[in-house]
Amino acid sequence: MITKYCFGTPFETEAVTANLNSIAVTPFDLTKESSKDMFHCPISIKSDDNFSLEYEMEDNVIVYGLGEANRGINKRGYQYISYCADDPNHTENKFSLYGAHNFIIIDGNPCFGLFLDYPGKLTFDIGYSFHSKLRIFSEDSNLYLYVISGTNPYDIVKQFRELIGESYLPPLWAFGYQQSRWGYQTAQDIRTVADEYQKRGIGLDAIYMDIDYMERYKDFTIDEEKFPNFSEFVAEMKNRNLHLIPIIDAGVKIEDGYSVYEEGVAGDYFCKREDGTNFIAGVWPGDTHFPDFFKKETRDWFGNKYQYLLEKGIDGFWNDMNEPAIFYSKEGLENTFAEIKKLENRELDLTNFFYLKHLVDSLQNNEEDHKRFYHEVDGVKIRHDKVHNLYGYYMTRAAGEAFLKLSESKRILLFSRSSYIGMHRYGGIWTGDNQSWWSHLLLNIKMMPSLNMCGFLYSGADLGGFGSDVTRDLMLRWLAFGIFTPLMRNHSAIGTRNQECYELESTEEFKHLIGIRYRLIPYLYSEFVKAVKNNEMLFRPLAFDYPNDTQVRRIEDQLMLGDGLMIAPVYTQNATGRYVYLPEDMLYLKFTKGSDYSMEVLTKGHHYLLVGLSEVPLFVKPNHIVLLANPAQNTATLNRKNFTLLCYLTKEASYEFYEDDGITLPANGTTTNLSIDCPDTARIVTSEFVIN
Numbered sequence: 061m062i063t064k065y066c067f068g069t070p071f072e073t074e075a076v077t078a079n080l081n082s083i084a085v086t087p088f089d090l091t092k093e094s095s096k097d098m099f100h101c102p103i104s105i106k107s108d109d110n111f112s113l114e115y116e117m118e119d120n121v122i123v124y125g126l127g128e129a130n131r132g133i134n135k136r137g138y139q140y141i142s143y144c145a146d147d148p149n150h151t152e153n154k155f156s157l158y159g160a161h162n163f164i165i166i167d168g169n170p171c172f173g174l175f176l177d178y179p180g181k182l183t184f185d186i187g188y189s190f191h192s193k194l195r196i197f198s199e200d201s202n203l204y205l206y207v208i209s210g211t212n213p214y215d216i217v218k219q220f221r222e223l224i225g226e227s228y229l230p231p232l233w234a235f236g237y238q239q240s241r242w243g244y245q246t247a248q249d250i251r252t253v254a255d256e257y258q259k260r261g262i263g264l265d266a267i268y269m270d271i272d273y274m275e276r277y278k279d280f281t282i283d284e285e286k287f288p289n290f291s292e293f294v295a296e297m298k299n300r301n302l303h304l305i306p307i308i309d310a311g312v313k314i315e316d317g318y319s320v321y322e323e324g325v326a327g328d329y330f331c332k333r334e335d336g337t338n339f340i341a342g343v344w345p346g347d348t349h350f351p352d353f354f355k356k357e358t359r360d361w362f363g364n365k366y367q368y369l370l371e372k373g374i375d376g377f378w379n380d381m382n383e384p385a386i387f388y389s390k391e392g393l394e395n396t397f398a399e400i401k402k403l404e405n406r407e408l409d410l411t412n413f414f415y416l417k418h419l420v421d422s423l424q425n426n427e428e429d430h431k432r433f434y435h436e437v438d439g440v441k442i443r444h445d446k447v448h449n450l451y452g453y454y455m456t457r458a459a460g461e462a463f464l465k466l467s468e469s470k471r472i473l474l475f476s477r478s479s480y481i482g483m484h485r486y487g488g489i490w491t492g493d494n495q496s497w498w499s500h501l502l503l504n505i506k507m508m509p510s511l512n513m514c515g516f517l518y519s520g521a522d523l524g525g526f527g528s529d530v531t532r533d534l535m536l537r538w539l540a541f542g543i544f545t546p547l548m549r550n551h552s553a554i555g556t557r558n559q560e561c562y563e564l565e566s567t568e569e570f571k572h573l574i575g576i577r578y579r580l581i582p583y584l585y586s587e588f589v590k591a592v593k594n595n596e597m598l599f600r601p602l603a604f605d606y607p608n609d610t611q612v613r614r615i616e617d618q619l620m621l622g623d624g625l626m627i628a629p630v631y632t633q634n635a636t637g638r639y640v641y642l643p644e645d646m647l648y649l650k651f652t653k654g655s656d657y658s659m660e661v662l663t664k665g666h667h668y669l670l671v672g673l674s675e676v677p678l679f680v681k682p683n684h685i686v687l688l689a690n691p692a693q694n695t696a697t698l699n700r701k702n703f704t705l706l707c708y709l710t711k712e713a714s715y716e717f718y719e720d721d722g723i724t725l726p727a728n729g730t731t732t733n734l735s736i737d738c739p740d741t742a743r744i745v746t747s748e749f750v751i752n
């Protein structure tokens with residue numbers, strides 16, 4: 061059951077699609093004795109100038125949720141601030157990441173979920189200040205609170221997902237392996253990547269075009285010198301079964317004669333300062349204006365701009381810098397220079413060193429800048445900081461809505477860096493700039509279920525890490541996990557060590573890992589589409605599937621995947637394998653060398669398993685059928701009819717295999733019911749299977 065409460069005058073974010081009547085709550089209601097019963101769970105709320113919610117957590121309570129957030133699956137013991145931040149150095153002390161997803165589940169007695177639809181800064185203090193206190197507070201008191209009661213955490217997730225509407229469905233080819241790097245400067249650089257992968261027979265479906273394809277980083281332009289005859293180049297890549305994915309940044313370069321800029325000024329599409337002039341922010345192109353995506357006219361205008369690239373054969377995009385990231389504002393620079401001037405005759409000492417350093421460091425992504433520009437919603441001016449978390453969502457919505465018109469029934473790949481719940485209907489996300497650190501591989505693992513809870517199914521991290529130099533073993537281990545994430549993209553920053561698979565020693569091992577992904581794509585895609593349609597999670601904490609097994613309640617480095625799988629990635633350097641806990645007897649399917657794999661049944665309990673650098677362990681629940689396709693080097697040539705069927709059979713087994721053409725929207729697929737009869741004795745079944 062979901063109850064919607066209204067505090068003050070909330071901003072209509074359109075995060076929620078279901079129509080629910082809300083109960084208006086006044087400060088007077090909260091002082092009454094009856095307020096105890098008002099919320100269907102024992103929370104207490106204060107709401108006057110600002111809003112705060114409190115809940116007393118028993119020791120055994122686990123708090124799930126928050127989507128793209130730091131630390132573990134269980135959010136207890138730390139503080140998380142929903143305020144989309146461009147922070148590539150997100151070490152474990154950070155409070156905010158690129159997305160803001162205000163949904164949590166309190167798994168105790170009672171078990172309930174809370175969604176706070178509030179687009180400004182919102183703090184979740186989950187036992188950080190006081191061990192047993194959950195405190196949620198915001199800067200003002202205008203928000204919708206949804207209280208979801210249910211029988212267990214997964215039931216609450218499903219109700220929540222139904223509330224916020226169906227998740228984005230990408231094309232099938234977006235499940236192929238994808239190579240990216242900031243630093244491919246020319247068409248020839250991209251051709252080289254294609255050549256190097258294809259001549260070695262390593263699977264690949266897409267190559268990314270980072271900011272250098274543009275003319276001086278101007279959105280919806282192509283540098284003709286570096287990318288001559290662009291449409292032909294796109295077609296050449298398509299003939300090689302490769303998709304090109306250009307980046308689109310939020311800021312529009314200020315430059316006379318640049319049509320996007322001029323149209324934006326003429327149409328009044330940009331964010332304004334208080335005095336009505338267009339706000340200027342420094343990003344990659346230098347001085348830019350930010351489109352005011354809060355205005356429908358701006359969304360329509362900007363969304364239609366993607367047509368420039370669609371016409372050239374492009375069928376996928378990544379929207380970036382849309383927190384929005386701000387390197388500097390004019391005001392910030394002016395103030396800083398003025399302060400530095402004052403320092404001219406000061407002592408050259410430690411105090412002034414630190415002061416100077418602080419001045420310069422705080423130029424970038426300074427929250428003061430968020431108070432310097434406004435959005436216009438139905439003729440009303442709203443200061444950016446009040447609705448900050450919606451900017452990336454609305455940018456991606458502009459593109460997603462436009463694609464429905466521009467490409468009609470064809471799916472376009474779209475994902476964004478910044479996001480808010482609601483955006484999951486228009487695109488996926490990548491989890492922003494991470495680092496080539498083992499800790500960020502573990503963070504990637506732990507984040508996947510939380511993202512799924514909030515509706516973000518098509519997601520993944522920069523495999524291998526964006527910043528810092530990768531090591532070969534980290535790349536291999538990260539790929540071995542990335543095999544299971546819907547977005548499987550290797551991306552890295554300019555200036556770091558090259559991390560394309562052919563750049564690292566002994567390519568065979570990389571080829572083998574990516575080969576496993578291709579063999580699993582039809583099955584993973586089937587699981588993915590079913591999760592979209594049924595509001596399910598692709599990745600789940602073990603506790604969701606085994607609620608009565610107290611051993612799994614705190615396991616965070618193994619995940620359930622789809623209906624019947626469990627994964628246990630290796631995420632430590634120099635490890636020869638890892639400990640795995642099996643909540644029941646399972647089929648241990650280990651992908652070894654080449655296209656080989658071994659199978660054995662492991663019993664419920666703890667095991668230490670040896671896992672080599674290019675090996676992938678996968679655990680299959682009894683009586684769950686897994687399908688392996690034949691090896692392929694891209695999704696276009698992937699045979700989705702002939703499979704090897706694997707199952708550990710103890711009674712009868714069945715599986716609903718979903719397939720479609722991978723491109724039409726809405727998905728027009730068919731389901732094939734596979735079944736195997738009850739055996740005389742438990743056994744592993746392998747058989748060839750053809751779908752008609």
Ligand code: GLC
Pocket residue numbers: 241242270271307380381477492493551552553
């Ligand atoms: C941002 C993006 C990163 C991209 C870079 C250059 O840092 O997060 O993925 O490569 O900008 O465009």
